[in-house]
Amino acid sequence: MRIALFITCFNDTMFPETGKSVVRLLRRLGHEVDFPYAQTCCGQMHFNTGYRNEARGIARSFVETFAPYDAVVTPSGSCAAMVREQYPVLVGGAAPATAAGFAEAVGAVAPRVYELSEFLVDVLRVRDVGASFPHTVAYHPTCHSLRSLGVGDRPLRLLRAVRGLRLVALPRADECCGFGGTFAVKNAETSAAMGRDKAAAVLESGAQVLCAGDNSCLMHIGGVMSRQHAGVRVMHLADILASTGPHPELDTFPSGDLAAR
């Protein structure tokens, strides 16, 4: 099986550690993952903001880049959802001369794009990835992984198998954090109000670490909590699953139990 990593432009630029975690995690599980350098972005920001023509060009190069692979794994629920759900929509608006070829390429590539937890559970069929993370963790299901992809409890199954990890429930977990891509700046006040409510739920949970499958949502929630000096870290699911021991810097924060009391 030829596996490609789609890192996403956002992780590539802002959160390279998450990409390294995916590479190390899959290597530990016995799989080498290719990183095709021709990749850039899935086009989600353009599509969601209304720039469909630009998004279509980006989508064309995406399907070309990843066509040779049997599976494409990405540490982002919303980017996986963009490819699987919205590329067919972009096919609908393509110029007639090129529509057939584009449709065929999308039909071949899009179904083979997996968000990390889907790839681990459905393709590699693992649950225990050999990780160790002795800290208290809450999981936030990001909207696109929850409602577009339907990843269900796959991330939770993976987290429950991590040694030492104490999973706590996040109140009102299925409520959007308020990031929403360009919504975060176009409607900054509303976005921040939603983010503060999400941060309050995280504090209520008593977690030391908030985990999710999208660094974009985590950057938003983490940014709110950092401004509040809340003392709770955010970490991508990949970073926890790649971990093999305690993170000493987390000890500087009060444990979840103390915070809850």
Added chain:
Amino acid sequence: MTSVQPYPRAVEPRPPEPTFLGMPPFPEAARTALSDAQLRANLRKATHTIRARRQAVVDELPDWERLRAAGAAIKDDVLAHLPRYLEQLEASVTAAGGTVHWARDADEANAIVVDIVRAHGVDEVVKIKSMATQEIDLNNALGRAGIAAWETDLAEMIVQLGHDLPSHLLVPAIHKNRREIRDVFVAEMGRVGRPAPAGLTERPADLAEAARLHLREKFLSAKVAISGGNFAVAETGTVCVVESEGNGRMCLTLPDVLVTVLGIEKLVPRWEDLEVFLQLLPRSSTGERMNPYTSMWTGVTDGDGPRHFHLVLLDNGRSDVLADPVGRQALRCIRCSACLNVCPVYERVGGHAYGSVYPGPIGAILTPQLRGLNQHDVDAQTASLPYASTLCGACFEACPVLIDIPQILTRQRAQLTDLGRGPAHHAEKAAMRAVDWAFGQPWRLGLAQHAASFSRHVVGRKGRIGKVPRLLGGPLGRWTAARDAPAPPSESFRSWHKRTAGGLEEP
């Protein structure tokens, strides 16, 4: 019946009712709403309560998903054959003794209703809660003609008495709490009829009793009632109104004349189609298995109910919505308000921020279409609505007729930008083009990443970026007003991967 009228019908001329005209774009209106702590507390409590009730009654039906699919299919059939079903409805209503009128827009519909009321020589009417008559601003049209229109739905009456605007499809006074409602009753009831009882408390039962006494005067004196309709059955000519309070039924049975204003998309083909919608609607809207009052009437019946029935079929932009192959799903809407109740944006800002009688996610996709976004340029307020969403998808998940609201939102955003039907955002367009240029070639992205990494020395201390002055910052300023931002890392993933052969040659 001789009705003694011990209370003034109106002691002073009523000012025009407020409208949404001139509302600022969504982000600005939302900012005002967000700063109202009482409003946010009221909304949070109300939406969370109704959300939980809806979920409980939806979860108990094993065939909920099939019901949703059936509801969508019936509405799609109506929309695909709308002219035929409308003519069938006209024939069946006429055969049952009713009169059918056709209105292309709000002005035509208002003129028809005013003429009917005048023909019966009265200067006041009672009204059943109706979105269609809100949409056409009928009350002000009647007011200009010297006709007083009394809202009889409890929440709608609170809004009307308080010179307020509706903020929810089903509970237009959702933004008010008990204390605020009591204050409105005490201050306003006496100016238009029977005053609130002395010493009125804010207990729900007392507030309901005050409303009952006040409204009873209106019911007993009104000769004309005006309603909307939840459904109209093409094959039988039956119109259906679904409600909780029974005030609607008072309007439907006591007055001599009934005028119903109905959006042309409200049809169902057959009587048995109601079976599907009478399960979908109450569970989705009030979280009840069955609503307390379901009234149905077919034309007029001697000795029972109104002696004259007029049905006004309203287009008002619906044909333009129907012309759009994706946006037309919005015409399946049965105004249940489930999408409002689950929407995280609505929960924070309330209904007024949407600047339309249709708030929340359905308003964000319906209002721009009714205002012509599928055909032509729109104003800044309208153009702000499709962006009033995080695309979280909670609305689509709750919609009883499977309207893919996120899909329509992104399509409308494309209409505003790609087709240029909204106000030009030159800076955003330039930024999107620049990002697109960077994404065109991997080396260009690498270059941009090097620039980002370098900037960390300027902006980021301790790995994060705090408040950036708004004037300096653009999007970064808007981001950091309430949130820290991470400083860019020293090396992109792509550089690391090249340098270390994917970590294999890591020192």
